[in-house]
Amino acid sequence: MLLPNAWDHASAAALHRRGFPAVGTTSLGIAAAAGLPDGSGAARGETLELGRGLARLPVPVSVDVEGGFSDDPAEVAALGAELARAGVAGVNVEDGRGDGTLTDPALHAAKVTALKEAAPYLFVNARTDTHWLGTDPTTAGALRKCTAYVRAGADGVFVPGLVAADEIAALAGELGTTPLNVLYSPAHHTWDALTASGAARVSLGSLLYRAALGRAVELACAIAGPDGPADGTQEGGAVPPYAEVEALHGDFGFGP
Incomplete structure (x- = not known):
């Protein structure tokens, strides 16, 4: 499935009108439109407000909540529960931090578990930035993180920066029935190659906004x-x- 990412109501509604069966949000688009830095937790209010509004669209909406806007799993869970009550179908929560490091895997796993406990029907897509930040850009490194987050309750996993078709296929194979989400990269991918690689969901990230x-x-x-x-x-x-x-x-x- 191709998931286009919107940054406001108009962009999401326009994508829906063209027939896309689901819409995500882009954290860069939301933050930049408000004059705020991405990945810093500064756009929590804007993200929540947009998520509530987009939930009224007649398609599933997945909201990018950066790292959950908190390192307190209870606060992350409260945000997820509020979005779920509004009608949001899913959230994307990442382990990358603004300083270029990764959140401790145990802490990120705790955020995932808290989200699922607070909103059992919310689709939690756990993102690991092993490749995006270059901290451990290997299939084995991504698999370790993904496996930990799936055990914590994640419904799907997202590895942006993973671009080699053979590595995507290998990771998808190791994950079995857990859906693998990758980020579309115009310099590396074609749609046909991605669908053949085993990626279950392909996000456009900030591409449309940029x-x-x-x-x-x-x-x-x-x-x-x-x-x-x-x-x-x-x-x-x-x-x-x-x-x-x-x-x-x-x-x-x-x-x-």
């Missing part, structure tokens, strides 16, 4: 013409990278 942002700036500059503010525009439909968009909350510029 593409929309880049295209908006590009279009404005094109309309302004040669005498307009051309410096720093994206050319040829280029999608600004994650780091460039993430930096916007502390900057006034866009582009190099």
Whole structure:
């Protein structure tokens, strides 16, 4: 299943109207739209508000809650229960931290368990950033984390940054019936290759948000013409990278 990720009501509703059977949210899109850093826990309020609103759509909605916005499993569970009461179908909770390290596996597992106990019908997708942060970018390293989170109650696991088809297939095989979620990477993947690899869910992450942002700036500059503010525009439909968009909350510029 392809899971497109929205950043506000309009983007989610537009994706639903085009026929996507489920919609996720992007933490970067939510945070950047509010002028906040991603992965820092700063966008808890915005994430909760959007999740409540999107739950009214007639499709399952999965909300990216970063690391749960707390290291207290009880607080993470309370957030999950509130989203579940609103009608959210699932959450994605990650073990990556803003400082580039991983949360202790036992603590992250405790968050997963607390979420499932507080909201048994909430689909908990446990994300490990072994590959995304490069802390242990091996199939064995990802499997250790995924196995621990599945034992804690996770319904699915997510390994962004895992791009090699053979590694995806190997991890999916080791996980058996537990769905493996991977992040689509235009530089590495085709849809056909991913579906053949055994990935059960493919997330688009912040790609749509970044593409929309880049295209908006590009279009404005094109309309302004040669005498307009051309410096720093994206050319040829280029999608600004994650780091460039993430930096916007502390900057006034866009582009190099």
